[in-house]
Amino acid sequence: MALALDPGTVAGRLGAAGYVADADVATAVALALELGRPLLLEGPAGVGKTSLAQAWAKTTGATLHRLSCYEGLGREEALYDWDYGRQILAIRLAEGRGAAGHLATEDLYGDEYLLERPLLRALRGSPEAPPPVLLIDEVDRADGAFEAFLLETLADWGVTIPERGETVRARVTPVAFLTSNRTRELSDALRRRCLYLYVDFPAPDLEEAIVRANLPGIGTALVRQAVAVMGRLRALPLLRVPGTAETLDLCRALLALGLDRLTPERARSVLGTVLKSDEDMRLVLEGDLAALVGP
């Protein structure tokens, strides 16, 4: 099977958007495009799951529809809601005109009262434009009920609006990315509908390339040292392991401070860019900072 977009091309296009993709990522995206399946991305926080969707939207010029999941997320926040305020005003105006009895259902559930949320916006994407990118971020934070609702949408790429007796089907299949940090096990039904990609912490070479792609002016020695420091930090039993995003933050901080190398004294002041909890900070500061920073 020859893919419409081969992994090399995908990697190149992602690279143009500042996302350095390895072969696994490029193949998974190419397959997701070819098979029209959502891509479920799992892995530790800060390894580039969300930014993959953003980079693909950027490089294709597509609209990114982002749905950030949380506990209690429902259809109203994900799919559509009604502008109740305007509906009530319309009823009162009709009452004032003495025409309330003539109001039809269509008058109150027209497009002007429909508040589109990310899922519906993605389904209503224009066929002339590039396929919209739908990012369902941290889907593991949503409830099981929302996951069940998502199954229907992802399987058919269509949703029903019962108030209008209408089913909205995608005119162009969105490129869907689902991310999860594995704080909850997703159902097998959802997993079965998706292609899967596990994004782990990058190898040092790849991480150096990512830093260079995002911070073109940074010195080679500094990048190498920062990546080595992050590797040593990840080997510690931290409660929150820093990801690539934190590596970039560290490098940005070092650049902002005008440093060309990291010293133990300086490390103490910039650790806040990578460690985000008191317990982790204490563990590192009580350890050997010179060994952490390296030669």
Next chain:
Amino acid sequence: MSVPDPRTLPAYLRAAGLEVSPAESVLAVRALAAWPGSLDPDEAMRRLRTVLARDPASWRLVPELVAAWRRGAEIVRAADEAWQPGLGGDDGGGAEAAAGALAAAPGGDEAGGEGDGLGSDAVQEGDEADASGQVQAARGARSGASARGRVRAIDASGLAAAARRYAQASRPPRSRRRVRARRGAVDPGATWHASRQTRGEPLRLVRQAPPRPPAHRVLLVDTSASMHEGERWLTELARALARPPARVEVRAFDQDLRPGRWPGRAGAPAQGGTRIGPSLVAYLRGPGRRLRRGSHVMILSDGWETGDIRVLERALAALVGRAGRVDWLSPLAGTRGFQPTCRGLVTALRYGIGVYDVHDAASFGRYVGRLEATGGVANHAKGVRRGG
């Protein structure tokens, strides 16, 4: 070496215990249609992994199995399947339930070798590969544990009753009353009534608070060798608690123990004890991020910590800070002359975590009675003495 027919791969994977649906089979065959003619073997492996994997475990397992299929490895059943309880009564699914062991075919010259193409790296990296070329795919193989436990007969009905009582005792307070909030779904009826009272000026939307999340209960099971003695009973307890109405999230620290997902004992020392601290840290990094004030966490362990005690201290401090109530259930706590002197329990007591004897249905019932008497999870006062 001749390459097997790609159409045989899904059946081979199923036989090895990896759940592959017909739809995934079609996808896999489509992904492999041009292989091995024009498609790079590594690229083919990446495609297969993307299509067939569903979680990190199968993400690692698929390359191993595909490499074994490629070299024509034979599937044999693991000798001892006793430690594969299938918590929900369904023992059939999931990569971890791969009850088979793949033994390399005699004379197979490519086990983990260079230039093998598919999966050679994964086989080299995996801890299942050994010098004899055997690829151990079974996750549940048991390594010869003793069957002597404090419990000789399992009272399943008693456990189920205790689990029901537990569900009641740990239930957060609920109300059918609609609670107004600044955020949430609009309540059209209440908005209408409010607008009638003010004649619509100014129009104010009345919103309802989102529904209360269901109770969040977690059982962290220590599956190390020192806990082998009561393993059948632990399994039954986990099974009873995982079912409705309790719906407890049962985990071996960071590993999910849903049906068919009981993990092996990789990394657990054969002589007993485990590194509870790092295991808790792994849990807190991942699934533990969902803990909230109303969460009830039970750690089922004998407390035999063999790792760095400072790591356990930090982990327990974080756990107590995040969850509503943390209890330590020890199967040994009720034995004659028991003293909480092992390092895990000493540390737990310092952080205000109660240690309870739970080794059978009756003792679990007594523990639930304590929960009921102390007002369950919501009214639990934390007596945390950080590092005290």
